[in-house]
Amino acid sequence: MIKQQLIHSDYQPLANEIERYFAQSSTILQDDRNTIKEVVFNNETLVVKSYKRLGWFRGLIYTYWKKSKAWRAYEYGLKIAKFTPKVVARIENFEPLLTKNYLICCKFEADFNMQAPLFKNHPNKQTIFKEFTKFVYQLHQNNILHQDLSPGNILIKKNQQDYEFKIIDINRMHFKTLSLKERAKNFNKLWANDDDLALILRTYAKLADLDVDYFVNLGLGYNQQNKTRKIRKRKIKKMLGL
Numbered sequence: 001m002i003k004q005q006l007i008h009s010d011y012q013p014l015a016n017e018i019e020r021y022f023a024q025s026s027t028i029l030q031d032d033r034n035t036i037k038e039v040v041f042n043n044e045t046l047v048v049k050s051y052k053r054l055g056w057f058r059g060l061i062y063t064y065w066k067k068s069k070a071w072r073a074y075e076y077g078l079k080i081a082k083f084t085p086k087v088v089a090r091i092e093n094f095e096p097l098l099t100k101n102y103l104i105c106c107k108f109e110a111d112f113n114m115q116a117p118l119f120k121n122h123p124n125k126q127t128i129f130k131e132f133t134k135f136v137y138q139l140h141q142n143n144i145l146h147q148d149l150s151p152g153n154i155l156i157k158k159n160q161q162d163y164e165f166k167i168i169d170i171n172r173m174h175f176k177t178l179s180l181k182e183r184a185k186n187f188n189k190l191w192a193n194d195d196d197l198a199l200i201l202r203t204y205a206k207l208a209d210l211d212v213d214y215f216v217n218l219g220l221g222y223n224q225q226n227k228t229r230k231i232r233k234r235k236i237k238k239m240l241g242l
């Protein structure tokens, strides 16, 4: 059984034949755990994310207990519409357990992602960090916590006057009033160096009218904790040959 939810019935022909459209597209944006491709439909360029095919055990969980990643990303996309590329559809294939699920959204014509200012010495990185901080502050003020705020999930477009940000990979979100600690911790997946992160945290503290030194130290501490944990995990995996 196929379950679908569409933003508009115009997309029905695409949803009905998503497997074919997806297979025929040769514009691959990413082919790793999930596969992401561009698909042109009625002269509109869309991005289709095909989530990793589920085995029977995960299929069971996602059929009876948990909402699929496509389901959550679509629902959350509707909820945070101005912060993410427009969602168009979710498609879930139950046979009878969930196997495949797709998310379709509009393509955001990004010029680069957050890796450019963080790791590639973008000439305007200070300005980008400050504008990015305003964007995250806006998310937080709207009770939105993106739990996978990594550089590749932050798309950036350069406009004439400013930079425009969109978040993707939005299947892991929390909607709640955020504490100070949650706010500071939200930056710990950026893999930023201390100078860059301190600038971001300082900017945030000023916007939110917080004690700057306290907030910067808190955020730097969380960042270090995360880096140490990840590096340890990698070492263990390497030792075990995984």
Ligand SMILES: Nc1ncnc2c1ncn2[C@@H]1O[C@H](COP(=O)(O)OP(=O)(O)OP(=O)(O)O)[C@@H](O)[C@H]1O
Binding pocket: 029, 030, 032, 033, 034, 036, 047, 049, 085, 105, 106, 107, 108, 109, 110, 113, 152, 153, 155, 168, 169
């Ligand atoms: N709506 C979009 N508009 C433009 N580019 C996009 C869009 N969605 C995804 N992309 C591009 O595809 C890349 C991968 O997308 P995404 O982050 O959703 O997948 P992923 O990182 O493989 O997912 P996961 O972390 O769940 O494995 C992004 O870094 C971006 O370059």
Ligand SMILES: [Mg+2]
Binding pocket: 152, 153, 168, 169
């Ligand atoms: Mg991603």
